Amino acid sequence: MNDSSPASNRPSGRMTGGRAMAEMLRLAEAGPMFGMGGFQLLPFYDALAELGMQHFLINDERCGAFAADAYARVTNRPGICDGTLGPGATNLVTGLIEALNAGTPMVAFAGDTNRAHSWKNMTQECRQVEILRPAVKELIRIEQTSRVPELLRRAFAVATSGRPGPVVLDIPEDVCHGTHEFTAADFAIDATTLRAPARRIRPDRADTARAAALIASAKRPLILVGGGIHLSEAYEAVLALAEAQSIPVAHTMSGKGGIACTHPLSAGLFGRYSRIANELVETSDCLLVVGCKLGEIATKRYALPSKSIPLIHLEIVAEEIGRCLPAEVALWGDARAGLGDLAEALAEEGRRARSARADYVGEIPRRMAAWREEARARLDSDERPIHMARLCREFNRALPAESILVADGGFAAHWTGLLYDTKIAGRHFVPDRGLASIGYGLPGGIGAALAAPGKPVVAITGDGGFNMMLGELETARRAGVGLTLVVVNNAASGYVKALQHAMFRGRYQSSDLVEMDYAAIARAMGCNGIRVEDPNQLAGALAGGLAERGRPTVVDVIVTRDPARMLPAVDNRTVEIKQGDRVA
Numbered sequence: 001m002n003d004s005s006p007a008s009n010r011p012s013g014r015m016t017g018g019r020a021m022a023e024m025l026r027l028a029e030a031g032p033m034f035g036m037g038g039f040q041l042l043p044f045y046d047a048l049a050e051l052g053m054q055h056f057l058i059n060d061e062r063c064g065a066f067a068a069d070a071y072a073r074v075t076n077r078p079g080i081c082d083g084t085l086g087p088g089a090t091n092l093v094t095g096l097i098e099a100l101n102a103g104t105p106m107v108a109f110a111g112d113t114n115r116a117h118s119w120k121n122m123t124q125e126c127r128q129v130e131i132l133r134p135a136v137k138e139l140i141r142i143e144q145t146s147r148v149p150e151l152l153r154r155a156f157a158v159a160t161s162g163r164p165g166p167v168v169l170d171i172p173e174d175v176c177h178g179t180h181e182f183t184a185a186d187f188a189i190d191a192t193t194l195r196a197p198a199r200r201i202r203p204d205r206a207d208t209a210r211a212a213a214l215i216a217s218a219k220r221p222l223i224l225v226g227g228g229i230h231l232s233e234a235y236e237a238v239l240a241l242a243e244a245q246s247i248p249v250a251h252t253m254s255g256k257g258g259i260a261c262t263h264p265l266s267a268g269l270f271g272r273y274s275r276i277a278n279e280l281v282e283t284s285d286c287l288l289v290v291g292c293k294l295g296e297i298a299t300k301r302y303a304l305p306s307k308s309i310p311l312i313h314l315e316i317v318a319e320e321i322g323r324c325l326p327a328e329v330a331l332w333g334d335a336r337a338g339l340g341d342l343a344e345a346l347a348e349e350g351r352r353a354r355s356a357r358a359d360y361v362g363e364i365p366r367r368m369a370a371w372r373e374e375a376r377a378r379l380d381s382d383e384r385p386i387h388m389a390r391l392c393r394e395f396n397r398a399l400p401a402e403s404i405l406v407a408d409g410g411f412a413a414h415w416t417g418l419l420y421d422t423k424i425a426g427r428h429f430v431p432d433r434g435l436a437s438i439g440y441g442l443p444g445g446i447g448a449a450l451a452a453p454g455k456p457v458v459a460i461t462g463d464g465g466f467n468m469m470l471g472e473l474e475t476a477r478r479a480g481v482g483l484t485l486v487v488v489n490n491a492a493s494g495y496v497k498a499l500q501h502a503m504f505r506g507r508y509q510s511s512d513l514v515e516m517d518y519a520a521i522a523r524a525m526g527c528n529g530i531r532v533e534d535p536n537q538l539a540g541a542l543a544g545g546l547a548e549r550g551r552p553t554v555v556d557v558i559v560t561r562d563p564a565r566m567l568p569a570v571d572n573r574t575v576e577i578k579q580g581d582r583v584a
């Protein structure tokens with residue numbers, strides 16, 4: 001075990017299970033935590049107070065899990081959250097599944113009943129272990145106070161190893177309140193498990209050689225990156241391979257930032273929405289898929305790419321390979337390690353490949369410029385209500401390279417996934433594509449802001465998503481985060497309304513929201529609030545939000561109420577709407 005924790009950090013003596021939890025988190029140098037207390041975990045809370053650790057009360061445990069998820073994505077350190085038994089535990093479920101599906105390292109605590117009285121209709125009792133188990137990578141029930149350090153160690157190892165994910169520690173009240181005589185030796189943690197990826201594994205050498213040969217013989221190879229590129233922090237490796245071999249890179253929403261969107265080799269988003277990438281996928285003769293599950297959105301509901309294109313799939317979870325598309329070469333391993341090995345295997349080829357593919361890579365910036373020309377009217381639109389493409393253009397202008405944009409599950413993520421340009425590689429775009437719940441924007445923004453102090457953090461959410469989470473504005477204010485939250489105010493559950501427009505001849509059912517002034521609500525809650533109806537005021541409003549320190553700003557942006565124009569159709573020329581089909 002790579003245990004680098006100093007001896008002075010190792011307490012000994014009699015202490016509660018809750019105190020032992022806090023001591024282990026201190027050893028793990030865990031970041032800010034998010035939760036809502038209840039009787040069961042109060043010894044843990046008391047220990048946090050005594051040790052001076054950062055813990056934020058949230059107003060809904062789901063938001064605690066979302067905030068922890070965003071914190072983890074920005075830092076690759078496990079996000080920490082907690083809930084009390086019963087409703088606290090069940091409220092965690094949505095956020096835990098987001099983390100599970102996205103591969104976010106997380107350690108969550110759920111209080112549980114006192115075992116002296118379990119199953120006697122205790123207040124708030126439910127079958128939470130069964131409810132939580134499928135929502136996490138591993139659920140660990142702590143049955144003895146003495147085992148708290150050991151099982152926290154285990155939680156960090158599971159959360160950060162292989163494909164990272166959330167772990168729940170289920171802690172009965174008597175284990176948390178109970179005491180044990182601990183020795184200093186009990187408090188140890190493996191330093192390599194404090195950050196994902198804990199350990200890296202390389203693909204088989206023979207498979208790498210076959211993949212390299214396939215790439216070398218291709219005229220139009222293309223790299224497709226998913227969220228795994230961030231989990232593996234494979235930024236330099238992917239860029240080195242792409243540049244040395246002249247291979248463009250397209251990304252999913254989660255993979256945005258694998259290389260900078262502004263890089264000449266970036267082909268942008270592929271899948272359901274695309275600028276130029278889908279055409280490149282379809283005309284490619286070798287696809288290298290990295291850290292991407294090739295799920296519904298990435299494949300345009302399994303229509304893309306054609307099965308006849310040879311595909312190399314580099315993936316940390318062996319059984320994901322071949323699930324949706326057959327792989328000609330399966331590379332089972334860590335993205336960074338695997339890309340590095342490929343670059344090495346292809347090193348001799350570089351000069352020849354760059355000259356052979358000069359025309360091909362020259363196409364990318366040319367086609368991107370042509371796309372931009374075609375989209376210009378929308379990107380530069382002066383119309384009122386404001387065009388979503390114009391809002392994205394303003395983001396591209398206002399947000400400095402190091403900023404982080406958190407995108408909520410509604411249209412916000414689709415529009416910005418397509419039109420927002422990250423200017424440097426890294427996790428600068430954080431969408432909740434694991435479960436695509438609406439409501440992630442505000443709590444995700446809080447988590448990202450706390451993870452990246454000093455960096456500009458902007459979150460974008462629909463009005464529906466914001467309504468779900470209004471209470472967390474109080475959390476954001478109390479936490480003193482200078483987050484800028486952009487509310488896409490279309491007075492609708494826009495996604496649903498757009499589908500009802502397209503598929504049900506405009507018979508709208510339960511998709512309208514009442515007109516609200518979210519900036520006024522923000523001001524009433526002690527935050528900064530700016531309402532924007534004129535697109536020419538967007539730049540000033542965003543600058544105002546970014547300049548605000550120590551309290552959140554809500555920028556309430558009035559966008560189209562016309563359901564025919566809510567989809568990011570600006571580049572989505574190929575989607576055919578068929579009865580019963582999902583469009584966005």
Ligand SMILES: Cc1ncc(C[n+]2csc(CCOP(=O)(O)OP(=O)(O)O)c2C)c(N)n1
Pocket residue numbers: 409410411412436437438461462463464465466488490492493494495496
């Ligand atoms: C928790 C949850 N419930 C329902 C959905 C389905 N859904 C996807 S987008 C959307 C509309 C959300 O409205 P809003 O947040 O205002 O975003 P808009 O689409 O209007 O931009 C809904 C209901 C979801 N993604 N998550």
Ligand SMILES: [Mg+2]
Pocket residue numbers: 462463464488489490491492493494
């Ligand atoms: Mg809306």
